[in-house]
Amino acid sequence: MAHDDELRRLDSYWRAANYLSVGQIYLLDNPLLREPLKRRHIKPRLLGHWGTTPGLNFCYAHLNRVIRARDLDMIYVMGPGHGGPAAVANAWLEGTYSEVYPDVSFDERGMRRLFRQFSFPGGVPSHVAPETPGSIHEGGELGYSLAHAFGAVFDNPDLVVACVVGDGEAETGPLAASWHSNKFLDPVRDGAVLPILHLNGYKIANPTVLARIPEEELVQLLDGYGYHPLLVAGDEPASMHRKMAAALDQALDEIADIQRAAREHGATERRRWPLIVLRSPKGWTGPVEVDGKPVENTWRSHQVPLAGVCDDPAHLEQLERWLRSYRPEELFDDDGRPVAELRESAPAGERRMSANPHANGGLLLKPLVLPDFRDYAVQTGKPGTTTAEPTRVLGTFLRDVIRANPTNFRIMGADETQSNRLGDVFEATDRVFAAERLPTDEHQAAHGRVMEVLSEHLCQGWLEGYLLTGRHGLFNSYEAFVHIVDAMFNQHAKWLKVTRHLPWRRPIASLNYLLSSHVWRQDHNGFTHQDPGFLDVVMNKKPEIVRVYLPPDANTLLSVGDHCLRSRDYVNVVVAGKQPALNWLTMDEAVAHATRGIGIWEWASSDGGADPDVVMACAGDVPTLETLAAVDELRQTFPELRVRVVNVVDLMRLLPPSEHPHGLPDAEFDALFTTDKPIIFAFHGYPYLIHRLAYRRNGHANLHVRGYKEEGTTTTPFDMAILNDLDRFHLVMDVIDRVPSLGGRVAHVRQRMADRRLALRAHTREHGEDAPEIREWTWSY
Template sequence: MPGEVIDRPNPQPPPSNLPEYVSDLLVRLDKPTLADKTNDVIAKYRRAANYIAAAMIFLQDNALLQRDLKFEDIKPRLLGHWGTCPGLTLVYSHLNLLIKKHDLDMIYVVGPGHGAPSILANLWLEGSLAKFYPQCSQDAKGLHNLITGFSTTGGFPSHINAETPGAIHEGGELGYALSVSFGAVMDNPDLIVTCIVGDGESETGPTATAWHGYKFIDPAESGAVLPIIHVNGFKISERTIYGCMDDKEMAALFSGYGYQPRVVDDLEDIDADLSNSMEWALSEIKRIQAAARSGKPIMKPRWPVLILRTPKGWSGPKKVHGQFVEGSFKAHQVPLAAAKTDPEELKMLQAWLESYRPKELFKENGDVVDDIKSIIPTEPERRLGQNKKIYDTYEGLNPIDWRKFVAKKGTSESCMKAVGKLLEQVVKDNPKTFRIFSPDEFESNKLDAVLNSTNRNFQWDQFSNARGGRVTETLSEHQCQGWLQGYTLTGRVGLFPSYEAFLGIIHTMMVQYAKFGKMAGEASWRKPIGSINYLETSTWTRQEHNGFSHQNPSFIGAVLNLKPDAARVYFPPDANTFLSTMAHCLQSKNYVNLMVGSKQPSAVFLSPDEAENHCRAGASVWKFASTEEGINPDVVLVGIGAELTLEVIAAAELLRKKSPELRVRVVNVTDLMILGASSSHPHALTDEAFDALFTSDVPIHFNYHGYANELKGLLFGRPNMHRVSIASYNEEGSTTTPFNMMLLNGTSRYDVAIQAVKGAARRNDRVRLHLHELVSELNGLIKSTQKFIVEKKTGMIASLRIVNYGIETTE
């Protein structure tokens, strides 16, 4: 019938119509069986891990099945994902063999993040849980705590996260495991990351792009990723695309990507098949690396990829109530969802768990038998859950002297050009611990000074190949974010510069990463790591030429919503403050740093000493732009953002001429977080400090780069906020001029001056006397300027020049 789900065990994809020679693209190996002893031990190991994983989903008591199950032994709420677990354990068991045999430095990145029962079971078997969580000791009590606590209050969650030893990838949102893996091996020449990618995850755009990641890996300087695609055919309730592709189609796809594919699917002797395939893959990795490190690199090497075909929920219930479970989507989560209340399902659960023969696997004290432990790497740091590159490897950067690159106060300089010179020095001083991951906008963002001392790192380009480039540039923001995460979580420091409008593409990736960071901070065994650093340029204020689609500061709000311990948002107003801010962010730890700035030349307002003091305080009164250095003002004008601050200063200068009796205090805020209500953020000003900066009762007008609601949310809770008005980006603008962008969004100098006059009139009778006249004049200037822009197709407007501590207008 139309729409009917055809449910059958272990379905095979229909044959393709590709020619037979495509099959020759697959790597074929002889498959000698493993030694009997090894085969027996690895089978026991997998039975033990699968038993523990299944028990974790169901049992709140009777963890070792010492008696028949009763309803009270079953958890009241059954949570967890069984379907992927047997495959994850199969791979884990063979990685143990491979590591032990070859003394490998390896970590395991798991794309199917909800396979936590499998990973936790393996971590318990190898003793990694006991190392970091003594309550999960390798005995009956520790096993009871693990099994009964899983996915309950105080226990491990049902997905892999920062609480999971060995993890560098948050297993919530799918699509990023492979790019994170490539980021982890960069500048880690001895590291191999085995990344298992689910066939459901493979349907995401980020994963589809991530297959190209090895084209940015120089095997002379970096490690290797061994991707394993776990094709079990089903997602939560539907077939997968890869599950419907036969071997020839998979071979054509991955050969096209540039890999050597090998299918692992001999269910009769899966251990021999996988063991031989891993040995082959490792030999290929070593061959490619040896060539590169001997000075004779292989141009466009074809890295290995394994395609592992096993049934969904393998070794679980075959059928339940007459319907196939193993090999179907019904194995995805909880195969026996009614085991708490249905006698038949309870009996099936008992049979399922007994099928692993736990009495052969566990000693009387609850630990596993010695045979099982014999395949686990002897050296603890070689175990997948205890590799120090995952939890204690921060290297940091050499000290950064930003003052070498400062601009002279009173001149004009592009913030991004100044930062580019600083980053060039950082690259020189940190050739193996710092990288820039950029969408295809690096030179457009005026950071090209970096390229004076380094190349781009793109291995499939003959002019970038094997040159140690520190700039990794690609059009995919998802890829850049994944690389940055993997690189940062394994101890190094990275930077992600981007057009402002398109950082929102990785909004949820950033949030997932921040959640990982929050939980990592609560895990005492995880040591600090470098901050994750975003540089937001090509902002809406100067994207008038690209139009409305390029005007979007929403990523600011995404960072503001993070936990206060992590969120940092900076708006350096000139080149010198930007240099100070960049140096601080690159040397900080555990934060999500967002720096927002302009790439166009703009006034340098502050000397190096003033810039440092300003950045340290987060905000300050700009006496040179204020009336009588800001003493006893009628209104406080606040600029947040380089262009928005320029308009505030221009408004203050305009008011000197139009309303000399109006007293103005100009404040610039560079650290947005200081505005939050007292104690809401580590940087938040006390109410006393807030009043000292903004006064306690004078009207305040904010000219803010982002959305007004962000600022309202920060200021909520501060006393006497009825005096505040806010102008900000208001979703207006298209192809026009830079100044018209300000006019359209109500953030121009004329708009700021109008708000200043209205605010000051509440306190100053002289200003109030001329309120209507002056506001009318300023509104007239707005209309005449817009008319001029439309007619003349240009937006020339008076600019500012800082002269000592005064301001002059230049035409």
């Protein structure tokens, strides 16, 4: 139990953090109020969020006490969106900010810079951003804090993550699902998350749901989620300090007891983890009333409570009273440094939450021990004559990755690991599930390397937290439903973009997506399962961050998969089929092709190394199949036609080097595609993406792209291609329409191609499957 002197020091630390937070929102100069506050001391644009900040500072001060008392390894996740002033203030108070940014020194001059930079051109954002030491959570978008917190503690048995969940954030779908993360936590091998549900009652302009339901109902809700709620409520600081200190001590005692029972005594029953409900006024300790209207404990305190200080002398005077209410003369010495008592209140070294290495995961990152992917090669023989299930082949490789990395690699997926043909991983591990398990369950255990839950948000959030704290992983998903995490992908990509320019942030393992059950194979799923548009979303991000791979066969997928698992600071998107598909390349050929990212398939081409009449390009497994089948038809029908086949694995190769590190120089692009010959490009996704990537190329006017046109249903693979004009016969017709040198025979051939399309489509309607000539087709040459 904290004694009175500790509580007094806690209050001083809290006042200092609040003072620094208000200063960031308002002050351009005069950081210690050494003279009466004037208009010239105020920022011209007042930006920031005060309402949630004092509660975040309150928690931070109390967490520092228990870290010191218990020697805890702890990081802090601030869920409330724009809690940036609190994160920056505490990092500076602990001395970490000045260590990371020496120009923001630990004195009055540094305090002035700290205030000036906040939400100021060339400065730092108003939310908890990558620039903030101690953060693994981008605060600009709500809903993901708890998933990030749990992801951080998986396989981190000594780590505690204190996660403040704002009551506005608690209304989001991802956060509502995140409460269930405790059913995936192993008290033996994982650390602990201490959620702090902060109820301050309001969002931007509305009350929050959880703050307005009866306390009994709230407790029942949290109890139903599997937590033991500890309630802290009030507005009088002295009383609140005592309550919070007691609640934290109880919560940490309960966590220690759960872990001790599991680790030392083998307890297997699932226990209720503690959770603190902190109910405090929004804008606590700020202006109670402004212009006759209530502010503290209302929505009006959400952002800038005194918005008229630049123009209204009364507001300026009220701001000065507010700042002086924290008694800064007691908190900072003549040089502007926090007084010794405050400095001693912070933990030391890496025990500071702002300096904990888990919040800069690259410091802890260890390379994966990877088996040689070549050992898993599919024996191909003649190209296009044998088959394999690409993701099943990858699954055997991932199985052994798991075996070789039992504590720092996990696979996340929305109940689709088996469906996506990665089931061989279950020879090496189980699925994690800490709730009730039945004898009929398969591959379910309290600990495992595969995490499945029917929430893509949770899968993404867990993996992000896992990666940001220095581990590795893979997210496998049905292609159409990865869109659910579009916004989360955006935030992570932005995080990586910013951290690349922060020397103190060390590189982390890449976020790897494996998208299968894709648009072109919908044997039992319908139109709802057809959407390749995640590629378009990915391509909107900074080029140095994103990579998109479309391996055409199993061996190329192995090479690409190995590369992605070794990479750092990227988002890698790999699209691969799970159904039996033709093998095109030997392993050596696949490695060379994947390394190039794009290349001529000479064995499939008939241009003899000379200038072609037409370029047949393809990206994706089914587009590659249909292109090769079209080329086969062309070579038989028009043997004099010079055809060049170009396959694209790395979509970024289509960009110029000025736009992406993988981009092809114009001379190389022109050598592959020519500048004056028709290019028929069969693409896995929406056609306009290829045009978008290649619009500045010399031959763009000759480029004709076939791809997904939002046509489809539950149907056969070939019928899907027909519906979207990607089938082999339509590709032949495209060549006929664009190569005038073919002569007078083309009308007859074109009609024959159209008739074959109709006949084969009719066959699917009568027999429920593709015709043997389609199902059994193999490469002829």
